[in-house]
Amino acid sequence: MLISKKNLINLRIRKICCIGAGYVGGPTMAVISDHCPHLKVTLVDKDKSKIDAWNSIDLSNLPIYEPGLREVIQRNRGKNLFFSINIKKAIEEADMIFISVNTPTKINGLGAGYASDLKWIESSARQVAQYSQGHTIVVEKSTVPVRTAELIQEILLNSENSTYKDKKTFSVISSPEFLAEGTAIKDLENPDRVLIGGTDQEAIDLLKDIYLRWISEDKILLTNLWSSELSKLIANAFLAQRVSSINSISALCEVTGADIHEVVKAIGSDQRIGSKFLSPSPGFGGSCFKKDILNLVYLCRFYNLEEAANYWEQVLFINDWQKERISSRIIEKFYGTVSNKNILILGFAFKSNTNDTRESPSIGISKDLLENGARLFINDPKVGKKQIEKELELKEGEINQISTGGWTYADDIYHFSKNIDAIIILTEWDFYKQLNWEKISLNMRKPSWIFDTRNIVSKIDISKFNINYWQVGTTN
Numbered sequence: 282m283l284i285s286k287k288n289l290i291n292l293r294i295r296k297i298c299c300i301g302a303g304y305v306g307g308p309t310m311a312v313i314s315d316h317c318p319h320l321k322v323t324l325v326d327k328d329k330s331k332i333d334a335w336n337s338i339d340l341s342n343l344p345i346y347e348p349g350l351r352e353v354i355q356r357n358r359g360k361n362l363f364f365s366i367n368i369k370k371a372i373e374e375a376d377m378i379f380i381s382v383n384t385p386t387k388i389n390g391l392g393a394g395y396a397s398d399l400k401w402i403e404s405s406a407r408q409v410a411q412y413s414q415g416h417t418i419v420v421e422k423s424t425v426p427v428r429t430a431e432l433i434q435e436i437l438l439n440s441e442n443s444t445y446k447d448k449k450t451f452s453v454i455s456s457p458e459f460l461a462e463g464t465a466i467k468d469l470e471n472p473d474r475v476l477i478g479g480t481d482q483e484a485i486d487l488l489k490d491i492y493l494r495w496i497s498e499d500k501i502l503l504t505n506l507w508s509s510e511l512s513k514l515i516a517n518a519f520l521a522q523r524v525s526s527i528n529s530i531s532a533l534c535e536v537t538g539a540d541i542h543e544v545v546k547a548i549g550s551d552q553r554i555g556s557k558f559l560s561p562s563p564g565f566g567g568s569c570f571k572k573d574i575l576n577l578v579y580l581c582r583f584y585n586l587e588e589a590a591n592y593w594e595q596v597l598f599i600n601d602w603q604k605e606r607i608s609s610r611i612i613e614k615f616y617g618t619v620s621n622k623n624i625l626i627l628g629f630a631f632k633s634n635t636n637d638t639r640e641s642p643s644i645g646i647s648k649d650l651l652e653n654g655a656r657l658f659i660n661d662p663k664v665g666k667k668q669i670e671k672e673l674e675l676k677e678g679e680i681n682q683i684s685t686g687g688w689t690y691a692d693d694i695y696h697f698s699k700n701i702d703a704i705i706i707l708t709e710w711d712f713y714k715q716l717n718w719e720k721i722s723l724n725m726r727k728p729s730w731i732f733d734t735r736n737i738v739s740k741i742d743i744s745k746f747n748i749n750y751w752q753v754g755t756t757n
């Protein structure tokens with residue numbers, strides 16, 4: 282989307298800025314700085330504590346955990362990679378600005394519960410309009426509803442609140458990020474594809490030039506703006522749909538005697554189906570899948586495509602059902618009550634190799650058990666006590682108002698397995714695959730249970746230890 286080509290031809294990208302130093306902006310800019318030593322890359326964020334954490338000398342205090350991220354930060358921070366709260370300065374000097382702020386689901390107003398809240402995108406665009414100078418290329422990195430670029434363009438064109446009165450121009454292009462948490466650096470280093478959507482060829486070429494430093498040209502797909510914006514939503518919707526599909530079949534396997542892992546192997550061997558994203562689980566979590574599908578449903582309804590909206594909404598219904606189903610199974614196995622039962626939860630992050638707990642299935646399942654009076658002991662290799670308190674809305678050691686349930690942070694699994702009635706595995710950390718189940722089983726109170734929602738322990742191995750075992754998708 283070209284606003285004016287003035288100044289653009291001679292423009293060379295030397296300084297880039299990214300608004301939003303979160304799970305997407307942080308790793309993305311770190312990898313760009315690694316491959317483009319000629320660029321000065323500045324990440325800005327309104328959250329000072331986050332920027333302080335990105336700047337912390339001790340790299341174990343970075344605000345997010347991602348395998349390989351520390352090394353990239355160590356190589357580039359202070360050289361050509363900077364973290365700052367000085368948004369004004371970073372925008373003033375930037376030739377290209379990435380917008381990577383969060384776009385949560387709206388909680389009130391029109392479209393509440395479905396539509397994405399674009400207030401942060403809007404305020405970022407206003408800051409760009411106010412502080413930018415000369416020609417600036419604006420790149421949408423955040424996942425946004427179709428036609429958000431139009432909103433950004435309108436703000437940039439019509440802003441009267443500019444610090445600088447000389448003529449400024451903008452190009453808006455879209456380049457959504459497909460990285461998955463836990464493998465962000467790997468995904469950024471070696472993406473399946475990179476999308477650039479827009480009509481301004483020069484702006485597209487300048488961004489393409491950055492990616493070409495480490496990504497081969499055949500992986501860089503050029504589309505129109507709206508296809509680029511929509512493709513990101515659809516990629517997430519398709520991935521989430523696979524998880525809900527396999528989870529719905531996991532329930533069928535449990536009652537029919539089929540084994541979900543055998544079914545997955547059988548169907549995944551068909552190249553048309555493919556083997557990825559077919560692992561049964563307690564449901565998908567993370568910041569994107571639910572939000573993006575809600576947004577897709579909203580878009581379909583907005584355009585009067587009620588049937589399409591209903592179709593995609595089912596993916597979310599199944600996901601909620603899977604979580605509720607697992608809580609119910611656990612309670613049923615204890616003859617309808619977990620009141621005063623000691624339960625060790627293994628995993629609070631929404632998947633392994635991340636400290637992110639947004640929409641984690643562990644939250645809902647833990648809350649269900651707390652409401653039923655259970656005493657929970659929660660372990661996660663990367664999620665700390667404060668984060669769990671925030672998600673459960675219950676302080677460690679406090680008693681839940683509705684029941685007598687409460688929770689304790691369990692940093693040592695062996696110590697906290699003493700007198701435990703059940704262990705529920707909710708995140709697929711490699712660490713859990715190496716646990717000494719014999720030692721744990723001796724600590725547990727009998728009759729004891731393991732509920733494995735991630736296929737971490739083998740039923741055959743566990744059968745030696747006099748523990749009852751339940752696994753998602755197999756007959757138990």
Ligand code: UDX
Pocket residue numbers: 300301302303304305306325326327328331381382383384401402404405422423424458568569
């Ligand atoms: C978010 C969205 O969830 C995703 O859809 C989108 O593709 C990219 O942005 P993520 O990076 O995981 O992904 O979000 P988060 O970790 O919350 O980071 C966003 C950051 O933007 C936060 O640190 C927040 O403080 C910052 N922010 C938000 C600003 O700096 N300015 C704002 O106006 C709003």
Ligand code: UDX
Pocket residue numbers: 458459460461462463517520524557558559560561562563564565566567568569570631632
């Ligand atoms: C996702 C997309 O993969 C990524 O391309 C996009 O940029 C952001 O959203 P992310 O949410 O970080 O990434 O993780 P992902 O690996 O996709 O997992 C999402 C959820 O699905 C997790 O809770 C995971 O445990 C679950 N999942 C995934 C399953 O339950 N089964 C599977 O087979 C795969």
